[in-house]
Amino acid sequence: RTLRIGLIPGDGIGKEVIPAGRRVLEALPASLGLKFEFVDLQAGFETFEQTGAALPDKTVEVLKRECDGALFGAVSSPTKAVKGYSSPIVALRKKLDLYANVRPVKTVLTAAKPIDMVIVRENTEDLYVKEEKTFDTPEGKVAEAIKRISQRASSRIATIAGEIALRRQNIRAAGAPSIHQGPLVTITHKSNVLSQTDGLFRTTAREALADPRFKDVAVEEQIVDSMVYKLFRQPEAYDVIVAPNLYGDILSDGAAALVGSLGLVPSANVGEGFAIGEPCHGSAPDIMGQGIANPIATLRSAALMLEFLDEEAAAAKIYAAVDANLEEGRLLSPDLGGTAKTEEVVQDILRRI
């Protein structure tokens, strides 16, 4: 099978880590029967400055027509509002209907306090519909935004959360060591204030997870503020957390803080038969150009993309190589307290594949 993968480095360290993602895919053993073709594509703030569009139509079309998946680096947010600019990754998620943003956060099992969770974030609606307006009143300006929650999107995100919980359980049942006993999905919302919108998310998620195929999956709920509190007090208790878009955004950064560096945390934007791997970190202008960005979030994002393209064996190879690098702890980038350059970390991991 040949997979055609779009490469969208974006801005800043995106340009340093996406090439690493490509190399790890190319390094996978031929015995897996996988081949890759790559297409270079543009998006980001630099692209906006050059072409007037942060997400050129061509990028969307090529992804839709020719690609099976993609790797997306990071984009710089302008420090001031810039007319006409809006985040290309948010637009891409919507245009390709990549309805789930999946963010696994785990430590090595030998950590003092091991954690192993996945945040499954709804990726297409909530406040991210970006329907805003501003009006003048006698007391000054007032702006409003719509938070939209649909039964359809809530149902499919809860369903994929249940499926991910089952898949994780299967991997454990196959003998992978784990801190979890059984599969658990935690539904996060704020229905004590938003009884209709978050209420709809909550009841729809409950219904979706009541499907007989999830009968072995335990389901619980947390109000989002208390979820953040628990995330920091007992992170080991969580397996799969499912949340509307904005809470998911916040929770996944919070969870990332638990593992010591955003440079370790991958994500995948998942739709029907298509997945974009995307490191959770940003474009990091403070360290760009120094060759010291941690490539691990991108390498794990490449693996996560492969998982959702049903190439689990290939994904497992990458995960294992990354874990071995971290467990040995000899070649670590500065964000992890090491002194290794991006290139050294990449070579160490390629060597282990």
Added chain:
Amino acid sequence: RTLRIGLIPGDGIGKEVIPAGRRVLEALPASLGLKFEFVDLQAGFETFEQTGAALPDKTVEVLKRECDGALFGAVSSPTKAVKGYSSPIVALRKKLDLYANVRPVKTVLTAAKPIDMVIVRENTEDLYVKEEKTFDTPEGKVAEAIKRISQRASSRIATIAGEIALRRQNIRAAGAPSIHQGPLVTITHKSNVLSQTDGLFRTTAREALADPRFKDVAVEEQIVDSMVYKLFRQPEAYDVIVAPNLYGDILSDGAAALVGSLGLVPSANVGEGFAIGEPCHGSAPDIMGQGIANPIATLRSAALMLEFLDEEAAAAKIYAAVDANLEEGRLLSPDLGGTAKTEEVVQDILRRI
């Protein structure tokens, strides 16, 4: 001066901690020249079940007409949506125009990693306007909520954040030991997605803090997801964090997690000349009736209320007594790893006043 204080225990452990708040106020030395009168008032889920209203009109009227401040315990959120019920504290904040929710989060200075910050949360708008609607579409139900941000509310919340930063700086200048060099206000928002609503919050807060009287206050910004990340990675860096309602709600629970227990974290709902002290914890049905609730959040909330009623000397007495109890560490409630009952903690603190 005589202060008339409404006592609203609410549900669960609210009934165990609010009496402790009353006792600490009564125990303040006569030399401060402060007298207290108390009025018992109702609100909460039990009140709703008994009277059909979670926040009886009488409670609001008595507070408005007769009181200088109040102590509010906690209310139980029903586990299922209950028709006609909505959170009385949210309603109270709006009805009394208590526009600022102030949540100081600090460890003792001798902690391994001391932190000392205040979250200043806008308390009247954002998604808490609770304007929601639901409609049927061919693809199922869709619900929408309004997030409303006004220049007026953003300006006054930023202004009080600046004032709090200056007040903290004055206390430091008077010789109080501190981890901070100078006053800092961090504006939190998500204007990279919500350019109009959060954009308005951001620019208005910037403008308010550009006032000459804040010339010594450093001002910076954090996107909310990255704020949560930083809160956990470098909490010592933050002094005053100002945020719209919902982010403030989430951030304050996150900050509370850093100090080990929600049982330590106070808050005040502050309006013009009126303040309600409110512990950040909930009604804790799991431990209610056992007499083991930590009273400290409530005692600190009583002190915080006094601060905003311009009784700083009285507030300082309570803070010092609580800190002395914690620093000695002999009589701690179970949430802090101790075995003391609520009553023992209260007596230890009263003894120190």
